[in-house]
Amino acid sequence: xxxxxxxxxxxxxxxxxxxxxxxxxxxxxxxxxxxxxxxxxxxxxxxxxxxxxxxxxxxxxxxxxxxxxxxxxxxxxxxxxxxxxxxxxxxxxxxxxxxxxxxxxxxxxxxxxxxxxxxxxxxxxxxxxxxxxxxxxxxxxxxxxxxxxxxxxxxxxxxxxxxxxxxxxxxxxxxxxxxxxxxxxxxxxxxxxxxxxxxxxxxxxxxxxxxxxxxxxxxxxxxxxxxxxxxxxxxxxxxxxxxxxxxxxxxxxxxxxxxxxxxxxxxxxxxxxxxxxxxxxxxxxxxxxxxxxxxxxxxxxxxxxxxxxxxxxx
Numbered sequence: 298x299x300x301x302x303x304x305x306x307x308x309x310x311x312x313x314x315x316x317x318x319x320x321x322x323x324x325x326x327x328x329x330x331x332x333x334x335x336x337x338x339x340x341x342x343x344x345x346x347x348x349x350x351x352x353x354x355x356x357x358x359x360x361x362x363x364x365x366x367x368x369x370x371x372x373x374x375x376x377x378x379x380x381x382x383x384x385x386x387x388x389x390x391x392x393x394x395x396x397x398x399x400x401x402x403x404x405x406x407x408x409x410x411x412x413x414x415x416x417x418x419x420x421x422x423x424x425x426x427x428x429x430x431x432x433x434x435x436x437x438x439x440x441x442x443x444x445x446x447x448x449x450x451x452x453x454x455x456x457x458x459x460x461x462x463x464x465x466x467x468x469x470x471x472x473x474x475x476x477x478x479x480x481x482x483x484x485x486x487x488x489x490x491x492x493x494x495x496x497x498x499x500x501x502x503x504x505x506x507x508x509x510x511x512x513x514x515x516x517x518x519x520x521x522x523x524x525x526x527x528x529x530x531x532x533x534x535x536x537x538x539x540x541x542x543x544x545x546x547x548x549x550x551x552x553x554x555x556x557x558x559x560x561x562x563x564x565x566x567x568x569x570x571x572x573x574x575x576x577x578x579x580x581x582x583x584x585x586x587x588x589x590x591x592x593x594x595x596x597x598x599x600x601x602x603x604x605x606x607x608x609x610x611x
Contacts, residue, residue, distance in 0.1 A: 332365045334372065334577030336428050336436050337406075337556075339584065340379055341547065342416050345456075346448035346470075346587035354416035357399060358389055360428065361406035371407035376429040385417035420445045421474065426573065426581045434576030442583040443548040444474035450606045457590045458605035462538040465609040468546065469510040473585070476548035477555075479503040480584065483517055487540040487593075489528055496543070499523065502557065512609055513544065513591075536593035545588035553582025 337359045344352035356379055360372040373391060380386040389409035392398050399408035418424060421444040428436040449469040452458055460466055482500045487493040499521040503511060511517060514532045523529040536542060552572035573579035591605060 333363050334430065334434065334436065335361050335363060335406075336377075336426075336573050336577060336579040336581075337361075338377070338379075338426055338428075338438070338573070338579070338581045339553065340418070340424055340440070340442070340582075341584045341586060342418060342420060342442060344420070344446060344585060344587055345453075346446070346589065347451055347453055351416045351419060354387065354411075354413045354418055356387055356389060356411040358409040358426075358428070359399070359404070359406035360409065360430075369405040371405060372430060373407050374431040375407070375409065377409045378427050379411070379418075380425045380427070381418045382423045382425075383417075383419075387411045387413065387417060418442065420585050424581075424583060428573075428575075428577075430576065436573050436575040436577045436579065438552075438573040438579070438581035440550050440552050440572065440581050440583040441475055443476040443550055443585045445471075446473050446476075446548045446585040446587060447471060448587065451589075452603040452606060453589055454602055456588070457592065457602055459596070459602040460536060460591055460593050460605055461595065461608060462536065462540075462593045464535040465515045466513050466535075466605050466607075467510055467516075467609045468513055468544075472507065472509055473548040475550060477506050477551040477553070478549055479505075479508055479511075480545075480547045480549055480586075481511065481517055482543075482545040482588075483514070483521065484543040485514075485532070485536070485540065486542075488531055488537060489525075493539065493541055497528070511546075514542070515609075536591070538593060540593045542591045542593075543588065544591060545586055547584040547586030549584040550582055552580055553584060556580040556582060 340356045342352055342354050358377050360375050361369050362372050363369045377389040378386055389411040392408040392410050395408035399410060420442055423439060423441045426438045447470060449471065480500065481503055484496040484498040486496045491497065501520045514536065518529055518532055531537060555570050571578045572581050592602065
């Protein structure tokens with residue numbers, strides 16, 4: 298699935314996640330004062346769900362100025378850096394062609410990205426964001442990454458596993474320290490009239506920091522906005538024979554949750570929506586996620602992909 302999950306704030310693809318409005322380009326910012334600078338940034342750590350270890354880090358930031366008159370416009374030439382409490386840091390580079398490398402549609406902001414196949418940051422680590430604007434202005438924010446995010450009773454081979462056709466499965470994980478909510482992305486192919494390579498994708502927010510399991514696909518369908526009743530009905534009992542699915546599940550911090558919470562998440566306590574301060578506003582959220590690919594079919598031999606795990610009892 299796309300690393301644009303890193304730019305999602307509710308429902309993409311993208312990433313979000315993410316993925317999974319939606320991505321940064323879809324956020325409608327209410328500007329309380331004239332001529333405001335807005336920075337929206339996410340840091341996503343992708344880990345192996347069965348062997349928690351430092352994984353792939355991807356950081357995305359969108360910089361937009363909202364003038365008191367005229368249209369919002371991108372802020373080019375900013376210096377954006379994320380630093381962990383270990384002292385390790387990642388400098389972001391401006392993406393000259395943000396569509397589709399950052400987002401999948403036109404938008405107003407300038408896009409900055411950074412990534413590493415071996416993350417300099419760990420789950421649970423405090424990260425600091427610093428943005429230095431071309432005019433000398435400075436914005437800053439902090440976020441503590443959610444803790445270790447590992448699956449239970451999940452068998453994978455190179456990130457893939459197999460499900461028996463028309464069968465639901467329960468993804469389970471240990472409680473994740475610092476997680477305020479979860480983002481789930483689902484891309485499905487080979488269902489109904491779709492070919493295997495033709496994917497339909499959805500993203501959703503799973504409510505609750507104490508959440509530790511979700512049924513697939515039935516549980517996700519309960520919160521996904523699947524508008525095709527025939528497709529929803531076919532998926533409710535499980536993936537049909539020959540179907541495939543890409544799944545990403547991410548634990549997100551409170552900053553991320555607060556920014557996307559309106560109409561989606563109801564948390565007790567005070568709402569602290571902005572998490573970027575200084576010479577502007579915005580948000581800086583972090584997530585730890587894992588992803589896998591699923592094939593719906595019976596085994597083709599002893600060396601075939603493992604079953605993802607035990608089926609869900611109805």
